[in-house]
Each structure stands twice: as C-alpha cells, then as structure tokens.
Amino acid sequence: MPLNTDDPATSLPEPGADEAEHSLRLIELMQSEMSTGPIDFSRFMELALYAPGLGYYSAGKTKFGESGDFVTAPELGNVFARCLARQCAQVLDELNGGDILEAGAGNGALAADILLELENLQQLPRHYYILELSADLRQRQHHRIAGIAPHLLERVRWLDDFPETGFEGIILANELLDAMPVSVFHVMDDGIMQRHVTMEDNRFAWTDLPASPQIRQRVKALGLEGDYCSEINLNAEAWIRSAATTLTRGIMLLIDYGFPQHEYYHPQRNMGTLMCHYRHHAHTDPLAYVGLQDITAHVDFTAMAQAAVDSGLDVLGYTSQAAFLMASGLDEIMAGSHPDDARQHLDLTIQVKKLTLPSEMGELFKVLALGKDFDASLIGFSLQDRRDRL
Numbered sequence: 303m304p305l306n307t308d309d310p311a312t313s314l315p316e317p318g319a320d321e322a323e324h325s326l327r328l329i330e331l332m333q334s335e336m337s338t339g340p341i342d343f344s345r346f347m348e349l350a351l352y353a354p355g356l357g358y359y360s361a362g363k364t365k366f367g368e369s370g371d372f373v374t375a376p377e378l379g380n381v382f383a384r385c386l387a388r389q390c391a392q393v394l395d396e397l398n399g400g401d402i403l404e405a406g407a408g409n410g411a412l413a414a415d416i417l418l419e420l421e422n423l424q425q426l427p428r429h430y431y432i433l434e435l436s437a438d439l440r441q442r443q444h445h446r447i448a449g450i451a452p453h454l455l456e457r458v459r460w461l462d463d464f465p466e467t468g469f470e471g472i473i474l475a476n477e478l479l480d481a482m483p484v485s486v487f488h489v490m491d492d493g494i495m496q497r498h499v500t501m502e503d504n505r506f507a508w509t510d511l512p513a514s515p516q517i518r519q520r521v522k523a524l525g526l527e528g529d530y531c532s533e534i535n536l537n538a539e540a541w542i543r544s545a546a547t548t549l550t551r552g553i554m555l556l557i558d559y560g561f562p563q564h565e566y567y568h569p570q571r572n573m574g575t576l577m578c579h580y581r582h583h584a585h586t587d588p589l590a591y592v593g594l595q596d597i598t599a600h601v602d603f604t605a606m607a608q609a610a611v612d613s614g615l616d617v618l619g620y621t622s623q624a625a626f627l628m629a630s631g632l633d634e635i636m637a638g639s640h641p642d643d644a645r646q647h648l649d650l651t652i653q654v655k656k657l658t659l660p661s662e663m664g665e666l667f668k669v670l671a672l673g674k675d676f677d678a679s680l681i682g683f684s685l686q687d688r689r690d691r692l
C-alpha cells in the first residue's frame with residue numbers, strides 16, 4: 303500500500319525503509335477502522351498522531367529541533383523559557399507558592415529551563431508536573447531534565463491526567479492546542495458537510511458526509527458563505543474545561559499560533575489552516591506520510607476564551623508572543639548578555655529575532671492567559687493586551 307506520497311503537489315523527501323514500514327503498520331490499523339465505513343477526520347488525526355506505539359507523537363521518531371521535523375520556541379534556546387519563568391515567578395509570588403503543571407512538554411526543554419530560571423529567581427514551585435500523552439516523550443523529558451537540571455528532577459512528577467481539583471499555581475502549554483485532533487467542515491451549496499477519510503484504490507481519500515448536529519450548529523453560527531473549508535477544535539475546548547476543573551487558584555498560560563475568530567474564519571482563509579511538517583518541509587496534505595509527519599491546525603483563540611468563560615475562568619490577557627516576551631523581562635535578559643562573548647551574544651540575538659520578529663514567531667504566535675481566583679495584573683500583558691479583539 304502506498305504512503306499517499308505520489309501527489310505531485312507534495313514533493314517531500316523520501317522516507318527511509320524503516321519509516322515506510324512503520325507507516326504501513328499504522329495504515330493497516332486505520333484501514334481496519336475503516337472496514338465499517340469512512341472515519342471522521344478528527345479520528346484519523348488522533349490515530350496519525352497518538353495511536354499507541356505507532357502515532358507520530360507516540361512512536362520514537364525525533365520530532366523537534368534541527369534533526370527532526372520542526373522547531374518550537376523552547377528548542378531555539380532558553381530565552382523563551384526564561385521570560386515565561388519571570389511570569390511564573392510573579393504568579394507564584396502572588397500566591398505565596400504553588401505548583402506548575404506543563405501539558406504537552408515535548409522534549410522537556412521548557413521544563414528544564416523554566417526550573418533553572420526559577421531557581422535563579424528564588425521562586426521555585428513546590429512541584430513541576432508534566433502531563434504528557436506520549437510515553438516516548440516522557441522518557442525524553444526525563445532525560446533532558448536529568449541532563450540539564452539533575453538537582454531539580456525531584457520536583458518533577460509525570461501525570462496521566464489532570465488532578466481532579468485543588469491545583470494552585472500555573473498551568474502552562476506551548477504548542478499543545480494546535481496538536482489536538484480537529485474536526486474539518488466543508489460548507490457547500492447543498493449544506494454543511496464534515497470531512498471524513500476513506501480508502502479509495504488503496505489510498506486514503508477525503509469524503510464529505512453530512513455534519514454532526516454539534517458541528518452544523520457551530521458552523522452555522524459562523525455565518526460563512528460560498529465554498530468554505532476549515533476546522534473546529536472541540537478537543538481543545540474540552541481540554542480547557544478539564545483544566546478549569548483542576549485549577550482552584552492561579553492562571554493558565556496558553557501559547558500557540560492562531561487568531562481571534564473573525565480572522566480565523568476570514569473569507570480568504572477558505573481552505574482552512576491544516577499544516578503538516580516532515581523534515582522541515584511544510585505542506586497541506588494530512589493524508590500523506592501517515593505517522594511520519596506532524597499535523598496541526600491553527601488555534602481559534604476566541605473559541606478557547608469562550609470555553610474558558612463557560613467553565614468559570616476569567617480571561618486575564620491576550621497578546622502576541624513578541625509583546626508578551628518583551629513585557630516579561632526580555633530586555634533584562636538581553637542586557638545580561640556579555641558582548642565580549644561574541645558567540646553567546648550572537649546566539650541570543652538570533653533567538654530574540656526568531657521569537658519576536660513579525661515575520662517569524664512574534665505576531666502569529668499568541669499568549670492567552672486565563673485565571674481563577676486571581677486578581678493581580680500579569681506582567682506579560684503590561685505592554686499590550688488585545689482581549690478586545692477576541
């Protein structure tokens with residue numbers, strides 16, 4: 303069975319024999335689910351990314367960094383983490399202590415660097431919890447923290463699920479929501495359809511079926527016109543509701559790429575926001591390279607804020623990554639760099655540019671802060687707060 307790769311639109315590097323073999327095992331699993339009919343795209347994406355032992359995030363492939371498929375902010379260096387740590391320090395100080403819970407911790411770089419910076423700031427959390435679906439990534443996180451901050455490892459605990467309730471502190475997630483399986487809808491002349499995946503001539507193919515009542519109702523409310531395809535992330539909304547139940551006092555910081563709703567469902571964005579990454583090649587075909595490539599969708603931050611408010615959280619701030627980092631001590635970190643150490647200074651400058659330039663991550667990435675029983679103004683939103691755009 304082919305890997306759905308002979309589409310001329312996707313000129314991707316060839317996977318090695320081991321990768322192809324791995325992908326075929328996942329394809330067989332998907333095919334067995336399709337024996338009773340097409341599967342909803344969100345289920346396809348869930349299997350592609352998280353099928354135990356086979357999905358992109360569950361299996362042992364190197365995903366992050368230069369030797370992987372894409373680079374995230376914590377993988378660029380420690381500047382992102384050091385700024386986030388300053389925001390965490392303010393909250394831990396306001397709360398007179400507390401814990402941090404990071405969801406979807408990737409390689410563990412953010413956890414290790416936040417802990418080191420909080421140690422410098424003398425504001426360590428009691429515990430640093432990591433909620434991670436992937437067994438492979440848990441191992442990598444343990445290894446990373448043990449390598450960089452071995453003396454702080456005793457504070458780190460891995461969780462299978464959110465604590466039921468009573469969490470005080472900061473719930474943190476960088477590029478988590480974009481990695482959750484989305485439903486894909488298609489507005490057509492003859493109604494609102496939900497995109498499913500089927501097998502045709504031994505290849506995966508899209509097929510549109512009438513949308514579920516929930517998706518139809520949500521899409522109708524968006525008032526979209528013409529032929530329009532996009533996504534709704536019900537899993538991310540459910541995740542926010544679970545986090546809201548856990549959080550008793552403190553904040554949640556969600557960092558991801560995306561837009562407020564009116565920009566997300568802009569008439570010109572009628573092909574949606576699904577993106578795939580394979581060895582630093584970005585393309586838009588999620589049915590290709592099954593289990594070998596990352597699949598993501600941008601985040602509708604208005605929907606996230608609405609889910610939060612519906613769950614009893616307050617929306618404490620919304621801004622660009624650039625504005626958040628600049629308000630969270632980026633200038634102090636820059637000032638602490640030694641220009642005589644040319645290599646370190648250059649590395650710092652490169653990181654800051656990638657994190658903050660509008661043409662890089664500075665504008666597309668946003669920070670949304672949600673809170674419960676927390677009244678203080680957050681330092682990260684002191685330069686700019688765009689809650690009115692949500």
Ligand SMILES: C[S@@+](CC[C@H](N)C(=O)[O-])C[C@H]1O[C@@H](n2cnc3c(N)ncnc32)[C@H](O)[C@@H]1O
Nearest residue numbers: 359374406407408433434435436476477478481
């Ligand atoms: C795009 S990666 C981002 C990793 C990391 N935060 C970073 O910035 O490098 C998404 C991460 O979220 C994890 N993940 C996805 N869904 C999750 C869920 N429901 N709960 C916890 N982790 C999840 C994945 O296994 C992966 O570690």
